[in-house]
Amino acid sequence: MEKTFKITTLEGVHARPSALIVAAVTPFTSNVELIYNGKSANLKSIMAVMTQSIPTGSVITISAEGADAEALMSKVTNVIISHGIGEEC
Amino acid sequence: MLEINGIAVSNGIAIANAYCLVEPTLSFEKVEISEIDAEIERLKDAVAKTKLELEVIHESAMLKFGEEKAGIFSAHLLLLEDPEMFSAIVGKIKQQVNAEFALDEVSTMYINLFESMESDYMKERAADIRDVAKRLLAHLLHIELPDYSRLSTEVIIVAEDLTPSMTAQLDKQYVKGIVTNIGGRTSHSAILARSMEIPAVVGTKTATKNIKHGTSVIVDGKSGKVIVDATEEVKEFYLTAQKDFEQEGQLLHPYISLPSVSADGHHVKIVGNIGTPEDIEAIVTNGGDGVGLFRTEFLYMDRQELPNEEEQFTAYKKVLEKMEGKPTVIRTLDIGGDKELPYLNLANEMNPFLGYRAIRLCLDQQHIFRNQLRSLLRASVYGNLKIMFPMIATLDEFREAKKLLLEEQQKLIDNGIPVSEKMEIGMMVETPSAAIIADLFAKEADFLSIGTNDLIQYTFAADRMNERVSYLYQPYHPAILRLVKMVIDAAHCNGKWVGMCGEMAGDEVAIPILLALGLDEFSMSASSILSARSRIARLSKEKLMPHMESILSLTTAKEVEEYVKNILI
Known part of the structure; x- marks a missing residue:
């Protein structure tokens, strides 16, 4: 399953937002990828997320596959919105 | 037993085992493996x-x-x-x-x-x-890294130097004393050690070489002596001295609730310098009349990104509420010089103290400055806030800073956010140019606060971090005293008040002179408040004033010091 977000936090997906998102998805068993600018990164890897250097205003897609994909998606959506990192498109 | 001498920067006596902050070398070779x-x-x-x-x-x-x-x-x-x-x-x-x-x-x-x-x-x-x-x-490699934030027994920290952020992380519960190789009385680690009331000796040059991890160390923060592996006799002597020091504190105890007033009834304010909202406790327990300087840069240090408006607002509000209506002077960001913020990625400069710092940086990177001003303005309704700008050298700078402040204030008001109406806007006098035209500044600023550490280094053109020219750090020099007098007179002529928030304000020799010259507010480390109050209580401003003409005509700092010690106190 997939979901698209628009990044609204002024600093872009810097260390703190990356850490929040990665920590949120790590406990799940599903595979999860972040797609930005045609490039895909493992959303459980803070290095991979940070090296994408996603600025504010960008549109990203999160794609999850696996047994608990649905729960993962609702958790990550919650984190992105409640911490003001981005909004659903 | 070994005795090492350094510069005493924070009073008190500490006895504990050494904890050496030395980074071990982690070396290894490339090895081909089969398993x-x-x-x-x-x-x-x-x-x-x-x-x-x-x-x-x-x-x-x-x-x-x-x-x-x-x-x-x-x-x-x-x-x-x-x-x-x-x-x-x-x-x-x-x-x-x-x-x-x-x-x-x-x-x-x-x-x-x-x-x-x-x-x-x-x-x-x-x-x-x-x-x-x-x-x-x-x-x-099975090598243990030192970690001062994980201490579990009482220790004396021994290090080459402590950065301001390292010092701020020290746990007072376990860190009983500090000894470093480099640094001086006004280095930031020294200022912080004093505000945390931890005995400290800096500038020993050889401490890390001569003190082994775990050996017994005595730190005498009054004389600047560090004694390694003391004999029983010497240890006994220092245990007594430690008790005496505590007793002296007991003698000053009554002054906690007494007003700051001279023997002839002249009232002044004795207030404290703080670096973090937590430091306010020490000012309250020492009965300070307020805060004379809140160094807000510590909110910006030791982190990965700028603090947001909310965080700053919370910190300022906390300080203002704790002071319960007593005057609270908060200085806007003074970064640069020896205080760096890695995440701003500023270029290295040949002369950082003469470079891109404090108000110069804030007027240039306005988003940082406006953010802080908004937090301050929003917090202003929770106490008696006075804002001051650091490192002002020209009237243009002061006017521009004040303009930005008023713009942010108007925006908040337009959005229906309450701000205090009687907030004073003042400035630091720490450049010789500001002191020389203090009469012009006093017409536009609500108060002036003399920052002696910088004023002294800029007046003598001597880097206060450079040990080889540290002899030029001369607070009692007639050049400094005359500048201080100029500033006080200029402010009073315009009906404004003057504070001093450098080390000098708590100094035993400087206090009688500053009292006689008419200084209104003395701001110092919390630990100096009570002794300063007891000193002022014994002095008569009236009797000191006639001596000022003679003092200002003396030719050297030494002569001033002797005059004060022999005749005035």
């Missing part, structure tokens, strides 16, 4: 140990400094357990190399990747990876 699985196990074991270590550090940082500052360690935990990095290291090991080499190759690759990124902020993240890789490597 791949065993090597991967070794890596997993090191990751597990590092994880445990980071969790403990994270936990204790949470308790001590709160979630925000501890956040750096949860980021480190994520880096440590990063699946991509881990599998990259395992991939290298499978090419039959030892774990140390594989780790180094992979972490270096990531460090280079981050350092080559466009955003300055991302470049800084390389340091986090380096830090995590270092911990991991130390565990692979």
Whole structure:
């Protein structure tokens, strides 16, 4: 399953937002990828997320596959919105 | 027994074992291995140990400094357990190399990747990876890294130098004393040691060479002596001295609730300097009349990004509420000089103290400044806030800073957010130019606060961090006293008040002179408040004033000091 977000936090997906998102998805068993600018990164890897250097205003897609994909998606959506990192498109 | 001499910067006597902050060297060779699985196990074991270590550090940082500052360690935990990095290291090991080499190759690759990124902020993240890789490597090599935030017994910290942020992290419960190789009376670690009331001796040059980890050390923060492996006799002597020091504190105790007034009934304010909202406790327990200087830069240090408006607002509100309506002077960001913010990625300068710092930086990077001004304005309704700008050299700078403040104020009012109407806007007088035209500034500023540490270094053109020219740090010099008099007279002529928030304000020799010249507010380390109040209570302003003409005509600092000691006190 997939979901698209628009990044609204002024600093872009810097260390703190990356850490929040990665920590949120790590406990799940599903595979999860972040797609930005045609490039895909493992959303459980803070290095991979940070090296994408996603600025504010960008549109990203999160794609999850696996047994608990649905729960993962609702958790990550919650984190992105409640911490003001981005909004659903 | 060995005696080392240094500069006494924070009074008191401490006796404990040495804790040496020395970074061990982590060296290794590239080794070809055949047992791949065993090597991967070794890596997993090191990751597990590092994880445990980071969790403990994270936990204790949470308790001590709160979630925000501890956040750096949860980021480190994520880096440590990063699946991509881990599998990259395992991939290298499978090419039959030892774990140390594989780790180094992979972490270096990531460090280079981050350092080559466009955003300055991302470049800084390389340091986090380096830090995590270092911990991991130390565990692979079975070498213990020193960690002063995990102390569990009383110690004397021995180090080459302590950065301001390191000093701010020290746990007062366990750190009984500080000894460093370099530094001086006004270095920031010294100022912080005083505000935390930890005895400290700096500038010993040889402490790290001569003091072994775990040996018994005595720190005499009054004379500047550090005694290693003291004999029973000497230890006995210092235990008595320690008791006397505590007793002296008892004698000053009654002054906590007494007003700050001279023998002839002249009232002044004796207030404290603080670096963090927590420091306010010491001002309250010492009965300070308010805060004369809140160095807000500490809210910006020791972190990865600028503090947001909300965080700052909370800190200012806390200080204002704790002061319960007593005057609280908050200085806007004074960064640059010896206080750096890595995440601003400022270029190195030949003369940082003469360079891009304080108000110069704030007027240039207005988003940082406006953010702080908004937080301050929003907090202004919770107490008696006075804002002052640092390092003002020209009227243009003061006018521009004040204009930005008023713009932010108007915006808040337009949005229906309450701000205090009677907030005073003042400035630091710490450049000779500001002192010379203090009469012009006094027409536009609500108050002036003399920052002597910088005023002295700029007047004598002598770097206060440079030990070879430290003899030029002369607070009693007639050149300084005349400037101070000019500033006080100029302010009073315009009906404004004058404070002083440098080290000089709490100095035994300077106090009689400053009282006679008419200084209104003396701002100092919390630990000096009571002794300053007791001194002023014994002095008569009326009787001191006729001596000022003679003092200002003396030719050297030494003559001034002798005059004051022999005739005035």
